[in-house]
Amino acid sequence: MISYEKFGLKEVINASGRMTILGVSKVSEKVLAAQRFGGEHFFEMSDLMVQTGKYLADLLKTEDAQIMSSASAGIAQSVAAVIGEGSLYHVYHPYTDRIDKREIILPKGHNVDYGTPVEVMVEQGGGKVVEAGYANMCSPEHLEMMITPASAAILYIKSHHTVQKSMLSVEEAATVAKKYRLPLIVDAAAEEDLFKYTQAGADLVIYSGAKAMEGPSAGLVIGKKEYVEWVRLQSKGIGRSMKIGKDNILGFTQAVADYLTKGNEAGELMKQRLTPFITAVNQIDGLEAKIVQDGAGRDIYRASVKAAGPKPAKTIITELKEENPAIYTREYQANNGIIEFDIRSVDEQELTKIVQRLQEIMK
Numbered sequence: 001m002i003s004y005e006k007f008g009l010k011e012v013i014n015a016s017g018r019m020t021i022l023g024v025s026k027v028s029e030k031v032l033a034a035q036r037f038g039g040e041h042f043f044e045m046s047d048l049m050v051q052t053g054k055y056l057a058d059l060l061k062t063e064d065a066q067i068m069s070s071a072s073a074g075i076a077q078s079v080a081a082v083i084g085e086g087s088l089y090h091v092y093h094p095y096t097d098r099i100d101k102r103e104i105i106l107p108k109g110h111n112v113d114y115g116t117p118v119e120v121m122v123e124q125g126g127g128k129v130v131e132a133g134y135a136n137m138c139s140p141e142h143l144e145m146m147i148t149p150a151s152a153a154i155l156y157i158k159s160h161h162t163v164q165k166s167m168l169s170v171e172e173a174a175t176v177a178k179k180y181r182l183p184l185i186v187d188a189a190a191e192e193d194l195f196k197y198t199q200a201g202a203d204l205v206i207y208s209g210a211k212a213m214e215g216p217s218a219g220l221v222i223g224k225k226e227y228v229e230w231v232r233l234q235s236k237g238i239g240r241s242m243k244i245g246k247d248n249i250l251g252f253t254q255a256v257a258d259y260l261t262k263g264n265e266a267g268e269l270m271k272q273r274l275t276p277f278i279t280a281v282n283q284i285d286g287l288e289a290k291i292v293q294d295g296a297g298r299d300i301y302r303a304s305v306k307a308a309g310p311k312p313a314k315t316i317i318t319e320l321k322e323e324n325p326a327i328y329t330r331e332y333q334a335n336n337g338i339i340e341f342d343i344r345s346v347d348e349q350e351l352t353k354i355v356q357r358l359q360e361i362m363k
């Protein structure tokens with residue numbers, strides 16, 4: 001039997017959100033059943049890729065789709081796709097100097113590290129990042145002035161990790177891309193809306209399977225048929241080292257279908273589940289708790305707990321991780337003395353354990 005003990009691992013309560021370092025999310029019974037069907041059967045694999053892609057494209061009202069091993073693989077293979085434009089020579093020689101159109105224009109404020117720098121994935125795909133604009137702004141004009149005959153695509157990262165201030169919109173980037181006949185790639189890895197960015201005019205849109213959609217480890221590239229076909233071609237080249245298994249292809253497809261019918265937990269429900277937790281934490285000396293909405297305005301509510309006593313927030317955060325189960329919180333506000341608890345993947349029993357642990361730590 002598999003267990004935490006077997007490998008000497010600590011159990012983890014994930015109150016931090018969809019964090020890659022903790023395994024991102026948990027899958028549902030239905031998704032597990034789909035993974036199991038995948039694991040227990042054989043398929044004509046190229047058909048499995050094409051047909052699940054077609055099924056998802058229909059659901060997402062777009063021309064085509066291709067499942068990948070991760071959103072990162074989606075970035076690398078989309079970049080390779082727009083550079084190679086369907087050339088088989090390029091698939092087998094992805095970094096050839098026969099092709100000199102390799103520049104990927106990226107707003108400077110989008111050149112972030114989401115766990116890996118965006119730039120590393122672009123370079124893996126054979127692209128060369130050309131930054132547009134400045135650390136605090138990028139306008140359509142800033143994008144335009146970087147376009148040359150060496151430009152292969154515009155890349156737009158839609159994420160809470162990026163600079164939001166004075167940043168052009170996806171629609172504006174799409175207008176520039178159309179004017180110069182360049183493809184627009186949007187990395188929307190953690191975003192919740194699976195329709196918005198193709199509708200805004202992006203040619204390829206990339207999602208991460210285990211984030212909003214709570215699928216198994218996977219990625220998804222959707223968009224214009226021709227481009228998705230070029231992406232699919234990469235599985236004969238650089239895509240091979242990013243292969244996804246049949247179990248996860250089926251599990252992820254199920255997760256997308258379920259996500260579209262039931263969506264994520266509503267913010268209202270999170271508030272309800274948080275209320276007894278807030279009351280309990282407020283009874284602990286040195287802690288002040290309240291409910292706050294997600295900083296990027298998503299329908300996500302979290303507990304914001306202020307360390308008001310002598311013990312600093314950073315020490316409390318460290319102590320929460322030390323015991324078994326290890327409790328992980330959202331640490332972005334720790335410098336301001338605030339610990340955030342994201343309960344999307346936390347059940348009632350775990351909430352009780354968190355309160356108990358906080359009581360012990362604050363004694």
Ligand SMILES: *Cc1c(COP(=O)(O)O)cnc(C)c1O
Pocket residue numbers: 020069070071072073114157158159161187188189190207208209218219
């Ligand atoms: C998480 C994330 C990725 C990477 O997703 P993986 O599926 O883990 O490769 C890429 N871009 C952004 C903006 C992300 O938040």
